[in-house]
Amino acid sequence: MQVVAWKGVKVLIKLLTKRRFLILLVVMIAVSIAYIVLPISLPLIISFITALLLEPFVKKLQYKLKIKRRISVLIVFIFFILLLSLCSYFITTKVIAEVIKIVENSPFFINEMSKKWVNIEAYLMTLSKDLPPVVIKQISFQVQQFLDNFKDSLLSYVNINNLKAILTNIPNYLVSFIVFLVALFLFLLDLPKINENLYQHLSEKTTTKVTIMSSRLSYVVFGFLKAQFLISVIISILSLIALLIITPEIAIVMSLLIWLIDFIPIFGAITVLAPWALFQLLTGGMVLGIELVVLICILLVVKKMIKPKLIGTQVGLSPLSTLVTMYLGFKILGLIGIIVGPFLLITFNAAREAGMIKMNFKI
Template sequence: MSTLFSIRTLFILIIIAVIAVIAFFILPVSVPIIIALITALFLEPLVRLLQARAKLKRNLSVFIVFLLFLTSIGIIGYFLTTKVITEGINLVENAPSYINEVNRVWRDFQSDMNNASEDLPPEFVTEISLQVDKFLYDLRIYLTDLFNIQNVKNIFTNIPNYLVSFLVYLIALFLFLIDMPRLKAGLYSHLKEETAAKVKFMSSRLSYVIFGFFKAQFLVSVIIFFTSLIGLLFIAPEVALLMSFIIWLIDFIPIIGSIVILGPWAIFHFITGDIGLGTQLSILAIVLLVIRRTVEPKVMGSHIGLSPLATLIAMYLGLKLLGILGFIVGPLLLIAFNSAREAGIIKMNFKI
């Protein structure tokens, strides 16, 4: 008999709901292990490829892939760290000149305001001055709180925790790579032959689609990176590479994205009187925002097998329900549901 949800499907949905509730409480403290598992799933094809092509044992293949992964992280981390430190030192050295420039512009602005307000009502001029002073005071308090010694102290205090989490991540990644076949065999041993076949189909389909999902994210991020790099090479070539990388990272934040970097940067140049540079940065910010909001759903849809509309809806609902994490979790849940439906685990054959 065709029904909307069979008893078996309802049982599976209940199990998924229970797992989701448990995961809600476990996920925050299991991030390094979860990331290690995801990384292991991505590196698993490389391990199998090395086994097949070089005729190596799995343990040796895992060791080589893991070593290459560590080397890549080390090289990227070294160059990024040295570049950030160099640019940070330059920023600190030039900070007094930036402050003096802002003070000069503010004095000129006050002088122009006094000259232009001679024919204006005194109450209006007073209110404008009060609002500007209040804004500058709030900005100073915010910057003071942001860069106070306590925040810097907290960052350095948490460095051991970050190192421990990173060490746990690396160990878990290596162990996941070693035990991946055993973990899969243990999972399938608890399933019936028919169910195991469906789960294998679903996992292979899910792996393919998830790989396509992150591949799509990477392709979009590459477009964002090179667009920002080309733009900044004309606008601010001395910091083009560093700022392009920072924009590339920040742009993963939904809705906000590169505006967080380019917005304040443009406002600073508007305040200091460099209207041309501020306008160029504003245009670049708009271009990057348009690229992400238009290209992303299409690229994601083509690589994960979802229509641009379904991808956009999944991203939006995930963002509203789960925050920034939901921007990625939303499409992944939709992918998992479609994969389970294609595998026959979830059946929805009904007509109204």
């Protein structure tokens, strides 16, 4: 056994050349530094990623209008801030309006929920009248325990300490947001210089491969955003048509909110409609609640049908590959995996097309 282990160590020493050891050491140091630095540099990282996403728009505007990069960056940056402000204003005012409405109508809602609970208790008593007293006592105990746990969980999140912590951190959030905007503008201005400095440390062969890969990834990211925009437009139009039939007085506002939320890849229309439907069901609006649940089901089916096709077409993946990577990403990483899965496959394909990964083998 010791001989086998020693042979294994010898093989490992042979494989671990000086160059590979240095690469491994650099990777370990980089991971350690990233583990320490990443949490405190999140605004800078997000601003850099956002700059990479906005770069195709800067280049396209510069090419179409024949203007300097600084002017193109300024126009794109202003449009980005306007869009961000519009979305923030719309969502914030909507949330505040709904909170005010809930607070104003809270006595009515509490009375309605109390009546519903009394009716449910009476119904359960009629169902359980033939059951043994021990079973009835156990059911009552379990229901009461569930309600107590739910109340405790709710109070643990909604309390004065958490509210105080949120209000105390507002200056930090504001500083982080300002840093994000300033860094975004500077990154947009200096991206060509950053690329140039990076390419200076690469050989000609590696530079060609990196250029091919980066251009492919830029095309893919732009295509993904385009596909996501088309999906959100389709979902919002379907929502508008349905809401004009269900509740026409707020159909336009809610469909716009659904469009804004659905454009964010991780979220979707269900983020808006599910709480609304649940609220209606709990407060006695059974008809509207059921109609909203049906609308959620329809939108989920439509989205599942069109999303793999649209994303696959725009980013150059087959619908099957897109569906498989989205499913595996979701199972492994959760909601964020829906984006990460296809992106990893796209990165792999781009690296293979650039010659960084070679798959020339036969079985």
